[in-house]
Amino acid sequence: MGALGKTVVLLLVAATAVVCTPFVNDLAPGQEWPARNSVRQPNFGESQTEAVQEEFSTDDPTSEITDDAVIIGKAIQPKTDIQRVDYSGAQIWKVSTEKSGSRAVISRLRRRNLISTWGGNQYSIDILVKSDFVRNVTRVFERENIQYEVVILDLQKNINDENPPLDENELGLQDRRGHRMTWKQYHRLEDIHGFLDYLAKTYPSIATVTTIGKSHEGRDLKVIRLSDGKPTNKAVFIDGGIHAREWISPATVTYFINQFAENFDVESDDIKNIDWYFLPVVNPDGYEYTHTVDRLWRKNRKPYLGTRQCTGTDLNRNFGYRWGGKGSSSYPCSEIFRGTRAFSEPETQAINNFVTKSAKNFTAYITYHSYGQYLLYPWGYDNALPPDYKDLDALGKSMAEAISQAGGSKYQVGSSSGLLYPAAGGSDDWAKSQGIKYTFTIELNDTGRYGFVLPTTHIEPVARENLAGLRVLANQLKK
Numbered sequence: 001m002g003a004l005g006k007t008v009v010l011l012l013v014a015a016t017a018v019v020c021t022p023f024v025n026d027l028a029p030g031q032e033w034p035a036r037n038s039v040r041q042p043n044f045g046e047s048q049t050e051a052v053q054e055e056f057s058t059d060d061p062t063s064e065i066t067d068d069a070v071i072i073g074k075a076i077q078p079k080t081d082i083q084r085v086d087y088s089g090a091q092i093w094k095v096s097t098e099k100s101g102s103r104a105v106i107s108r109l110r111r112r113n114l115i116s117t118w119g120g121n122q123y124s125i126d127i128l129v130k131s132d133f134v135r136n137v138t139r140v141f142e143r144e145n146i147q148y149e150v151v152i153l154d155l156q157k158n159i160n161d162e163n164p165p166l167d168e169n170e171l172g173l174q175d176r177r178g179h180r181m182t183w184k185q186y187h188r189l190e191d192i193h194g195f196l197d198y199l200a201k202t203y204p205s206i207a208t209v210t211t212i213g214k215s216h217e218g219r220d221l222k223v224i225r226l227s228d229g230k231p232t233n234k235a236v237f238i239d240g241g242i243h244a245r246e247w248i249s250p251a252t253v254t255y256f257i258n259q260f261a262e263n264f265d266v267e268s269d270d271i272k273n274i275d276w277y278f279l280p281v282v283n284p285d286g287y288e289y290t291h292t293v294d295r296l297w298r299k300n301r302k303p304y305l306g307t308r309q310c311t312g313t314d315l316n317r318n319f320g321y322r323w324g325g326k327g328s329s330s331y332p333c334s335e336i337f338r339g340t341r342a343f344s345e346p347e348t349q350a351i352n353n354f355v356t357k358s359a360k361n362f363t364a365y366i367t368y369h370s371y372g373q374y375l376l377y378p379w380g381y382d383n384a385l386p387p388d389y390k391d392l393d394a395l396g397k398s399m400a401e402a403i404s405q406a407g408g409s410k411y412q413v414g415s416s417s418g419l420l421y422p423a424a425g426g427s428d429d430w431a432k433s434q435g436i437k438y439t440f441t442i443e444l445n446d447t448g449r450y451g452f453v454l455p456t457t458h459i460e461p462v463a464r465e466n467l468a469g470l471r472v473l474a475n476q477l478k479k
């Protein structure tokens, strides 16, 4: 194994002295900001972990072995001891799967831990080739006559260039605005949560922030509700950041929040006749981890303490409709580990409780992911369609048309199992099973040029296009 596979990550244990920070909007414009990272972080040393000893099969055909952080000890480590996962020399290839047998070759390479997989569809799969195995994998593909294209030559370089610091001008604007969100940068969780709190305090008649639960490591799961409170309003639930590394998702969802909250009075009736519920970061532990340790972390951060000590459940395989089926793994080290039971994770549990116990009548659920540019509707668990799939397909196509007209990106529309591959335990299937009619998983840009590591210059164009798509959905709901 190379630098990647062998990377041992020390678990950060929060320092005991935590500075208590005032809400950012308690500060008058121009006043000093609280120092970055001074917001209280969960105490990792105290996080409770369920000891789960459930059996899992290692010969599961869907299992794949992936890099995993190994937690060593519970000693308190100063923050500087965080060792970032280094992707120098790792490459992203787009591999054609037209030749029969090519998927099996890719699966084998993945099981041997030479590669991991990113996006994919019926025609190709994007793979991450670990730095030490570039030659090895090249030889395998040449021998098997499998076509591929190198898309990213040095992944670490892309990661380094992805999220540059704001320039002086932007920093000045940020100080006057009352919150730190910019959509010119991918922000840390404290900026996102500070932004939600700022809106609730600035626009109390339409914005309310509720913490619907806590992540495994104790971070808040914050939902902002934007509504004028009319009893006839329909309700829509939108989330982002289920998968930690898909940074464009929380950026896009917070862009919508900003547009609606800052312009509520002049917004269209379509928008004002909806109670909007936004959970921009479903997986805050994973999200922070992608900023501090491993840019490409996907799952949550709850350790599995069986014979295999691996960390993280794929939250989008943990929802409770047809949980445990195709496209999910019982192997805790897999990137698509489904957890030990449906809703075994606090993050998925919180959403389930909030949506099912709320008196609100949700008529739409949209979950934003990346990447691939797809508008997907149920079912995901298998090649099957809900009875009203034609309504979803028609709306999806109108949304895709609006996205294309607004900015030019082409989004494909279809059922997730049909267009991509079956994957049971997804949040969209669960939402549909709860009777929420318009349920979509949206895979944001791009189609693989940058993949998960989408430069910040793409945030505003992607978010703006998708706002046009969301307006089409809002319009449909009044019918």
Ligand SMILES: [Zn+2]
Binding pocket: 242, 243, 246, 316, 369, 370
């Ligand atoms: Zn995702």
